[in-house]
Amino acid sequence: MTYYDDIALPKKYLIKHNFCLHLHDVILSVFFECMEDETLKGIEIREENIKDLEVFSEDSNTDLIKWLYNNAYENEANILLKRRIFHAMLADFLSYVLEALKAAEKGKTAIAYTLLRKPFKDNLLYFEWLLIRGNELLSYVDNGEIENYEVGSVRRKQRAKMKLILSKSMERNPFLDLFEPVDKDFMYNLRYNYNSPYSLELMWNNANHLVTTAKPIRTKDFNNVFLTEEDFDNHLDYFYSKLPFLLLYSMGVILNLYEMLFEKISDESKFYNNILIKSKWISILDQDKGKELLVGILKKLDALPIYCEGCGELTEISEKDLDRVLFSWFVDCQKCNEPIPISRYFFL
Numbered sequence: 202m203t204y205y206d207d208i209a210l211p212k213k214y215l216i217k218h219n220f221c222l223h224l225h226d227v228i229l230s231v232f233f234e235c236m237e238d239e240t241l242k243g244i245e246i247r248e249e250n251i252k253d254l255e256v257f258s259e260d261s262n263t264d265l266i267k268w269l270y271n272n273a274y275e276n277e278a279n280i281l282l283k284r285r286i287f288h289a290m291l292a293d294f295l296s297y298v299l300e301a302l303k304a305a306e307k308g309k310t311a312i313a314y315t316l317l318r319k320p321f322k323d324n325l326l327y328f329e330w331l332l333i334r335g336n337e338l339l340s341y342v343d344n345g346e347i348e349n350y351e352v353g354s355v356r357r358k359q360r361a362k363m364k365l366i367l368s369k370s371m372e373r374n375p376f377l378d379l380f381e382p383v384d385k386d387f388m389y390n391l392r393y394n395y396n397s398p399y400s401l402e403l404m405w406n407n408a409n410h411l412v413t414t415a416k417p418i419r420t421k422d423f424n425n426v427f428l429t430e431e432d433f434d435n436h437l438d439y440f441y442s443k444l445p446f447l448l449l450y451s452m453g454v455i456l457n458l459y460e461m462l463f464e465k466i467s468d469e470s471k472f473y474n475n476i477l478i479k480s481k482w483i484s485i486l487d488q489d490k491g492k493e494l495l496v497g498i499l500k501k502l503d504a505l506p507i508y509c510e511g512c513g514e515l516t517e518i519s520e521k522d523l524d525r526v527l528f529s530w531f532v533d534c535q536k537c538n539e540p541i542p543i544s545r546y547f548f549l
């Protein structure tokens with residue numbers, strides 16, 4: 202299944218492409234989980250000064266965050282601000298990623314690369330920063346010190362700190378065991394280092410400029426306008442060799458932030474979701490291994506239950522759903538036969 206009929210994406214990329222769309226939808230479901238009644242979830246405030254809170258609730262014109270800061274609820278104010286930043290940036294991140302995938306599907310690789318630059322160079326760095334040194338980022342934002350948190354100048358003037366944030370964030374990633382062994386500067390090299398042979402910077406610059414003069418990316422004539430079939434293939438290969446990994450890593454960062462800013466995710470939920478994510482991830486590398494892994498898990502567990510919102514019954518994922526679980530976004534309900542979406546994070 203694809204978004205367009207006129208797709209130009211060669212079949213060999215479809216499994217990775219669909220996995221990326223799956224992760225997009227899973228992250229989107231985490232975005233919605235942050236909300237209650239269409240606004241961000243509330244926060245419990247320490248009750249040591251009930252009188253203050255009563256004064257606040259009588260005056261509906263007061264800015265909540267300002268009030269919290271002025272009344273010694275700094276911790277609560279910080280969490281609320283971080284939630285707002287996280288949530289707004291996540292919406293932006295998801296829009297760019299989805300449009301990049303749609304562009305890739307139509308074979309528009311230069312546009313796809315251009316669209317990936319912002320979410321993975323900018324938004325993701327702020328997620329990582331919020332996770333590792335959130336209060337520092339907030340104070341820069343609060344004091345309007347934009348030169349201290351603009352990505353380009355952070356890369357130039359605070360490189361050691363940037364590398365530290367990226368490597369710490371990698372160490373804490375819940376999917377770390379699924380990634381190839383990565384050295385501690387891997388994320389920095391991939392996203393910010395022109396001189397690294399596997400850097401996305403090379404593609405981003407070629408995609409964004411017709412002419413580039415810096416040594417590693419010096420233009421021959423014009424970038425990306427006279428593409429041969431081979432160039433096109435190389436671009437897609439590179440795109441799908443990096444994007445599934447980057448999205449899975451981002452999802453790990455986002456889940457860590459969700460736990461830090463909203464609530465702990467139960468071990469039961471993590472276990473359940475990891476079965477789906479892990480077997481899909483293994484399948485994009487080796488389909489047989491993915492199937493083997495999932496069959497093994499299903500056998501061990503007896504059944505993998507899933508709730509069907511269509512008929513309101515508890516049904517289960519079984520071996521006959523193997524291909525659906527690994528390569529699509531739905532399984533069929535065994536009670537009513539309607540499709541049950543699996544491209545979401547299950548909060549059990």
Ligand SMILES: [Zn+2]
Pocket residue numbers: 509510511512513514534535536537538539
């Ligand atoms: Zn059903």
